[in-house]
Amino acid sequence: MQHLRIATYNIHKGVQGLIFNKRLEIHNLGHAVEQFDADVVCLQEVRKVNRQEAEYFTRWPQMPQADFLAPEGYEAVYRTNAVTRHGEHGNALLSRWPVLDHQHEDMSDHRFEQRGLLHAEMQVQGRSLHVIVVHLGLIRASRVRQLAQLRRYIARRVPDDALLVVAGDFNDWGHLVHRTLGSVGLHAHAQARVPTFPSRLPLAQLDHVFARGLRPVGLSVPNGPIWRRMSDHLPLIAEFAWPDAP
Structure with a gap:
């Protein structure tokens, strides 16, 4: 394998629409994740459990969304960020x-x-690869502090010579994330930015994949009617070459 394929996707908890117009998209998202054919899929806004939605939708999965979305043969890892009234x-x-x-x-x-x-x-x-999935805050001052925390975490928990990928929803419309992560050797693809949000009329790239020790070789955003309806974000797929790949 010469290339490493990384996808990041904010799935909006598997549900789109509001109140009486809500629709369940988790089953379509499962097919979408399979189509990525990615080595690693980084997901944000993933529900472990939600009792209210489980009562509302008759086809609500009986297992946590991370396990439900994992293609056959993939290992799913989930950790909770937010505890709410219903899940x-x-x-x-x-x-x-x-x-x-x-x-x-x-x-x-x-x-x-x-x-x-x-x-x-x-x-x-045979190689050790570290992947960090993030979902940063909506307020710029929060993102500044969270990025500083992320840098401290990497310095503390990831060896300097290790291959590292940081991916997710950074909620930033400017250059803050690129400048901050670039200062510690993490870089995204150099090509023009590709909008991922909002999915129905993409204007900004809030979702990114940064890497250290890997060479960027390709970046794509699946688009079209089905992709625009599954979440408020579009997925981002990045390809990297291994350090010794031609």
Whole structure:
């Protein structure tokens, strides 16, 4: 394997629409994740359980969404960011490769937004690969502090010479994320940015995949009617070459 394929997707808890116009999209999302054919899928706004939605939808899955979305042969890792009145949701990682270890760190900056990061280490063809899934806050000052926390976490928990991917929904419309992560050797694809939000009329790229020790070779955003209806974000798929790949 010369290339590593990473997808990131905010799935909006598997439900679209409001109140009486709500529709369940988790089954379509399952087909979408399979189509990515990614080595690692990073997901945000993933529900472990929601009692209200389980009563409302007759086809609500009986298992946590991370397990439901994992294609056959993939390992699913989930950690909770937010606990609500009816359940809980957080970040998930689906890996084609064996997961050696995983950690979670709370990144909540204030009491109105519960945020966190999911860190997994996996073995990919004899190499150790670290992947961190993030979902940052809506307020810029919060994102500044969360990015500083992310840098401290990486310095503390990821060896300097390890292959590292950081992916997720950064909720940032400007250059803050690129500048901050670039200062610690994490870089995204150099091509023009590709909008991922809002899915019906994409204007901004809120979703990114950064890497250290891997060479970016391709970036794509699936688009079209079915993709625009499944979530308020479009998925982002990034390909990287291994350090010794031609």
